[in-house]
Amino acid sequence: MKHLFPIRRIGRLAAAAALLLGMASAGASATELWTVASDQNFPPYNFTLKGKRTGVDTQIIEAVLKRIGVSPIHRPMSWSEVVEAVDTNQVDLAFQFIASPERMERYRMVGPFRTGETVLLTTSNRNFDIKDIADLRGYRVGTIRGFTYAPSFDNDAEIAKLAGANATTNIRRLINGRVDILIGDRQSLLYSADEDGKLERVKIVGMKVGDFPRYVAFPKQRAAKAERFEKAMNELIADGTVDRIIRSWLSE
Numbered sequence: 001m002k003h004l005f006p007i008r009r010i011g012r013l014a015a016a017a018a019l020l021l022g023m024a025s026a027g028a029s030a031t032e033l034w035t036v037a038s039d040q041n042f043p044p045y046n047f048t049l050k051g052k053r054t055g056v057d058t059q060i061i062e063a064v065l066k067r068i069g070v071s072p073i074h075r076p077m078s079w080s081e082v083v084e085a086v087d088t089n090q091v092d093l094a095f096q097f098i099a100s101p102e103r104m105e106r107y108r109m110v111g112p113f114r115t116g117e118t119v120l121l122t123t124s125n126r127n128f129d130i131k132d133i134a135d136l137r138g139y140r141v142g143t144i145r146g147f148t149y150a151p152s153f154d155n156d157a158e159i160a161k162l163a164g165a166n167a168t169t170n171i172r173r174l175i176n177g178r179v180d181i182l183i184g185d186r187q188s189l190l191y192s193a194d195e196d197g198k199l200e201r202v203k204i205v206g207m208k209v210g211d212f213p214r215y216v217a218f219p220k221q222r223a224a225k226a227e228r229f230e231k232a233m234n235e236l237i238a239d240g241t242v243d244r245i246i247r248s249w250l251s252e
Contacts, residue, residue: 040076112213
């Protein structure tokens with residue numbers, strides 16, 4: 001009988017430990033987690049700084065998710081992989097997409113939540129008389145692999161399009177003479193040039209390609225989540241939260 005008390009005590013401790021573990025597990029499962037895909041390096045909209053995902057659009061997405069009680073699991077990847085992840089229903093959502101009839105049909109698109117300005121960029125020592133997209137024929141135009149820009153550009157098979165990994169890579173290709181002109185988001189191109197110490201060596205070409213609304217894409221199979229997200233996003237747009245986030249990053 002001398003072992004009865006220790007055995008019972010150990011049993012009670014084990015039971016208490018199991019209860020605490022169960023409570024911890026229940027607490028962990030109470031937090032809803034969504035997988036969020038985005039381009040791994042598209043500053044100032046989404047990028048990694050000191051091990052944490054940040055940027056204009058990252059903060060907007062996180063604010064919306066917080067509103068509906070969801071925590072994000074960020075999955076940074078190349079843009080081609082982002083598109084594939086949504087196509088194959090591997091993630092809950094991905095950002096930031098330019099709308100097209102095909103994408104509106106394929107995905108559950110939510111937005112727009114902001115508008116991006118697409119421009120042309122070249123080196124400061126070169127001049128181009130570009131008045132129309134067709135004037136880009138005969139030049140080497142740097143793009144980001146998997147990105148869409150404008151229908152007139154995307155569908156013009158006579159323009160030489162040389163795809164790179166991201167804006168920083170493309171800035172370096174431009175400086176090194178591997179492409180003549182870059183097409184892309186104005187803020188991203190200038191931010192990347194500045195971060196790479198090359199801002200004074202580039203300039204915007206006169207013609208603006210256009211202003212394009214940005215969307216969040218959900219796989220069609222996750223339409224219920226898209227509905228929740230859309231409601232919260234519209235609320236944060238209406239109360240000025242989204243605009244404040246944008247201005248905190250992109251104020252002139």
